[in-house]
């Protein structure tokens with residue numbers, strides 16, 4: 100095995116998307132020495148870089164802010180928290196204005212002569228965030244997936260280890276504090292830019308005893324042309340949907356009618372679409388606003404405004420769901436000392452409740468929580484003082500790295516086979532999208548078996564460890580997701596149950612989850628500010 | 633999925649190897665990157681956007697198209713204006729204006745008024 104490369108830093112940021120880059124930048128600006136380790140390449144990796152985002156940027160006019168906070172409250176099942184919404188709106192306003200004023204992003208100018216600061220094209224935004232992070236003195240490690248956290252004797256998180264996959268050797272970072280900004284979990288569905296989002300952060304957090312929350316809000320599905328990846332859905336508000344013989348598909352819509360599309364696809368029928376409700380001006384504007392939306396069509400030779408094209412739904416899990424690592428303080432600390440979470444790795448229930456954070460909220464959360472987690476981690480590291488790097492470290496990784504069975508025991512399967520086994524339980528619309536208690540129970544028991552098998556026997560070393568850990572993370576995320584979905588015996592936010600179609604006032608609370616060999620859930624008591632929402 | 637690395641256009645700058653988020657490329661013996669792990673390609677078009685020589689083509693399909701030579705037909709793709717098209721649209725490359733500066737979207741359609749946009 101090649102020699103391990105060692106680094107020491109005040110703050111280690113794991114990830115390379117908007118949450119990670121804002122965390123790294125603000126930790127560095129708070130005086131910390133920062134290392135950022137990304138699985139892919141910081142600047143192209145993650146769902147923002149590929150997709151781009153509308154951003155929850157709202158002028159600080161009380162009436163506008165009030166309307167913004169109220170807009171998704173009912174859709175989210177009244178699980179969001181007004182105090183957090185206000186904080187995120189404030190911080191997002193500051194961060195977006197900073198991008199504009201420091202000329203770190205070329206915002207367009209609207210018809211009224213004011214800059215439009217409600218959206219960010221992904222490649223441009225993330226390319227420039229990388230430059231800013233570098234200029235702040237952060238050491239960026241690309242193609243350096245973290246595979247496990249390291250803990251000090253008192254259980255606090257004190258670093259992480261991983262693989263520099265292009266260099267072909269392992270690395271280790273001793274750190275005062277760690278920010279997990281690894282994105283959500285989309286189960287390798289190939290929805291746009293999400294295949295680095297395998298829920299690694301949630302697994303690592305759970306291995307050191309952190310909790311998750313809202314994992315039942317994890318069944319977002321995005322529309323894409325059949326056999327393709329671009330799940331950008333805003334422009335489907337202009338769509339008409341039809342069946343194979345050209346008849347209108349009754350009830351199908353991008354918003355509030357996706358289950359109709361899912362049912363048709365499940366029945367083996369093709370669903371066709373045409374964006375024929377856009378006028379000429381809208382069509383031109385759409386091309387300028389989101390050129391990547393048209394990549395697929397241009398390459399297929401389809402005019403989406405006049406031609407009918409077949410569509411599919413791709414799983415986006417917690418990327419456009421809202422579940423993730425539970426946040427235990429305003430600085431985005433977790434319940435484990437030294438460990439912080441930001442972006443899609445964390446729960447977004449604080450501002451979305453149980454409704455999707457796509458379209459604006461997730462992007463706002465990524466930059467706001469990134470800023471807070473970066474500062475929080477910097478402060479925590481500073482308080483530890485110079486002894487931080489002398490702590491004795493223990494590796495926290497288990498499944499896929501350190502199997503429980505004696506060598507030569509029951510084989511744990513290989514990572515690819517485990518991924519396929521998990522996908523069979525989480526991608527199909529009849530199991531995950533149109534959820535029913537019976538289906539959830541069956542799927543969960545298969546997933547529990549898969550976990551037991553891989554926990555006992557899967558062992559990978561070197562760069563193979565990355566795939567093994569991804570397989571373990573997908574399995575763990577799937578189990579928290581279905582266990583939480585079973586615990587919510589009602590329909591709230593996106594966590595709808597065919598066998599419990601109504602909303603139950605007695606279940607007006609969030610659901611925490613966690614555990615690895617034994618997965619658990621428990622209701623969380625509502626805070627005073629949640630109650631006000 | 634990535635289907636074409638044009639040896640003719642490639643300037644062996646290694647950018648695609650570096651920027652691919654899912655580590656699909658390896659450096660070939662002649663310096664031209666090879667598609668070493670096509671199955672890992674997530675069809676995100678980031679390699680194309682970053683290629684200074686417009687030497688790459690990402691087909692829109694999420695599965696390899698071994699039976700369809702059209703996705704690797706450099707002449708046809710160039711004639712159709714597809715090589716380097718994404719890069720041109722986002723305004724990357726010398727003398728171009730960032731596409732972001734022109735990114736003024738439509739007022740979203742009637743359905744969008746009633747419910748929030750979810751991207």
Ligand SMILES: Cc1cc2nc3c(=O)[nH]c(=O)nc-3n(C[C@H](O)[C@H](O)[C@H](O)COP(=O)(O)OP(=O)(O)OC[C@H]3O[C@@H](n4cnc5c(N)ncnc54)[C@H](O)[C@@H]3O)c2cc1C
Nearest residue numbers: 115116118138145146153245282442443458459461462751
């Ligand atoms: C098609 C699409 C469109 C969207 N549009 C919108 C929108 O309009 N508005 C909106 O608000 N939201 C939108 N979203 C959601 C938005 O993209 C995400 O919420 C946002 O990208 C989250 O940022 P993040 O930094 O947490 O995660 P990501 O941007 O996904 O970045 C995660 C990073 O972590 C890295 N990583 C993962 N695992 C590891 C590991 N083990 N070690 C090291 N690094 C790791 C990845 O390589 C990646 O760089 C959209 C999502 C999709 C899929």
